[in-house]
Amino acid sequence: MLSYQHSYHAGCLADVHKHAILSVLLTALIQKDRPLSYVETHAGRGLYDLESSESHKTGEAQHGIKAIQQAGLFQETHPYMKTLLKIHNRYGKTIYGGSPAIARAILRPQDDLYLMELHPQEIKYLHRNFRDKNIHIHFRDGYEGVLAISPPKAKRGLILIDPSYEVKTEYQDCVDFIQKIHQKWPQAVIALWYPMLPSQYYDEMMKALNNLPFETVDHRSFQYAEARKDKGLFGTGMYIINPPWGVAADLDEIDSLLKEFISTQT
Numbered sequence: 001m002l003s004y005q006h007s008y009h010a011g012c013l014a015d016v017h018k019h020a021i022l023s024v025l026l027t028a029l030i031q032k033d034r035p036l037s038y039v040e041t042h043a044g045r046g047l048y049d050l051e052s053s054e055s056h057k058t059g060e061a062q063h064g065i066k067a068i069q070q071a072g073l074f075q076e077t078h079p080y081m082k083t084l085l086k087i088h089n090r091y092g093k094t095i096y097g098g099s100p101a102i103a104r105a106i107l108r109p110q111d112d113l114y115l116m117e118l119h120p121q122e123i124k125y126l127h128r129n130f131r132d133k134n135i136h137i138h139f140r141d142g143y144e145g146v147l148a149i150s151p152p153k154a155k156r157g158l159i160l161i162d163p164s165y166e167v168k169t170e171y172q173d174c175v176d177f178i179q180k181i182h183q184k185w186p187q188a189v190i191a192l193w194y195p196m197l198p199s200q201y202y203d204e205m206m207k208a209l210n211n212l213p214f215e216t217v218d219h220r221s222f223q224y225a226e227a228r229k230d231k232g233l234f235g236t237g238m239y240i241i242n243p244p245w246g247v248a249a250d251l252d253e254i255d256s257l258l259k260e261f262i263s264t265q266t
């Protein structure tokens, strides 16, 4: 059932889009001293070696983060680049940080991280990679687990929802989960990542979310290939509920940098 393994895809263009946005959101949230909660429904293992056989097999990082860094697309002072540098310095130059590592690199000792993961192999790596006192790792279904711990002690915070969308029903599961979690923890920033695939199930998910009465939403999508039935992923999106104040300009910058990058690749 759980066949998806992020080690084949770490550092791909979709990861760059998701992680650049995540870095901006978390950097905005730490501008206030009060403690934060960072919560993930689908954590993965947190650290990925871009020189592994899995990474070389797909070559996705080669066309993703490696090409982007080679092009010097983001300034060194950009929150995403600063975070990747911290991760390189701690683990080595070939290591790419998944979302838990990005969150840990940005957050502070007073903040708590709650990470859910259901794959028996990925959870072993996650435990091995993250042993800090303020990191709480749960081997359970991410939707059930996050609902159970919410709202956490520190009510300022962000929930990242990053499923593998292995089954079609997952698009509706995300909508159901968002409705429930927003009721339990209304002040949370919710960031939902989704893939743009030829099946276009994400379209239905967006329509359902747009019909819900959230006060503030910021929706970012990044199309990096032509949408073709015979091909797979052609883009990626992030739907953000309750975005932190003042992030729109930084998110606009990510949009335009990634567009610029794609225009140089074709």
Ligand SMILES: C[S@@+](CC[C@H](N)C(=O)[O-])C[C@H]1O[C@@H](n2cnc3c(N)ncnc32)[C@H](O)[C@@H]1O
Residues within 6 Å of the ligand: 002, 004, 005, 006, 018, 041, 042, 043, 044, 045, 046, 097, 098, 099, 100, 116, 117, 118, 119, 122, 140, 141, 142, 143, 162, 163, 164
């Ligand atoms: C796209 S990956 C996560 C990548 C990670 N968020 C990152 O950006 O570095 C999705 C992960 O969700 C895990 N997973 C799948 N179904 C799950 C569920 N119901 N609850 C928790 N984790 C699940 C998979 O094993 C996989 O590791």
